Amino acid sequence: MFIHPIRNETDLHAALETIEALMDANPAPGTPESEQLDVLATLVEAYEAKHHPISPPDPVEAIRFRMEQSGLAVSDLAPLIGSTSRVYEVLNKKRPLSIRMIRNLHRELGIPAEALIA
Incomplete structure (x- = not known):
């Protein structure tokens, strides 16, 4: 088992093919192949976190995604955000989310608070 650091995209692709x-x-747990898989996955994860970080979604996009995913209409968000017109203001990025709105959206719709705070 020969494992080396992942320094570039070529190394990354080779590691992914091996994975x-x-x-x-x-492979069965505890075998050399299983250990190799674990080490390579850790190396790939570290390389991708450094060179291909995933930024958090835009808060409004997170809300729109949850609306689409759950089949929600603007009127369904009014109890969580305020009036229907306030929901439109938020969705059109004319009004920022307040702490109360973030808490409500997180608690009631399960949208991660980190995504709403960004």
């Missing part, structure tokens, strides 16, 4: 092959083999 795919190991996952297809479904």
Whole structure:
């Protein structure tokens, strides 16, 4: 088992191919292959976190996504945000979310607070 640091995209793709092959083999826990899979996955995760970070979604996009996902209409958000016109102001980025709105959206719709605070 030869594992080296992931320094560039070529190394990343090679590691991902090895991970795919190991996952297809479904190694038993505690085997050298299983250990190799674990180490490679950790290296890939670290490389991607450094070189391809995923930024949090825009708060309004997070709300729109949850609305679409749950089949919600603007009127469904009024109890959480305020009036229907206030919901439109938020969705059109004319009004920022207040702490009360963030708490309500997080508690009632399960939208991560981190996404709403961004």
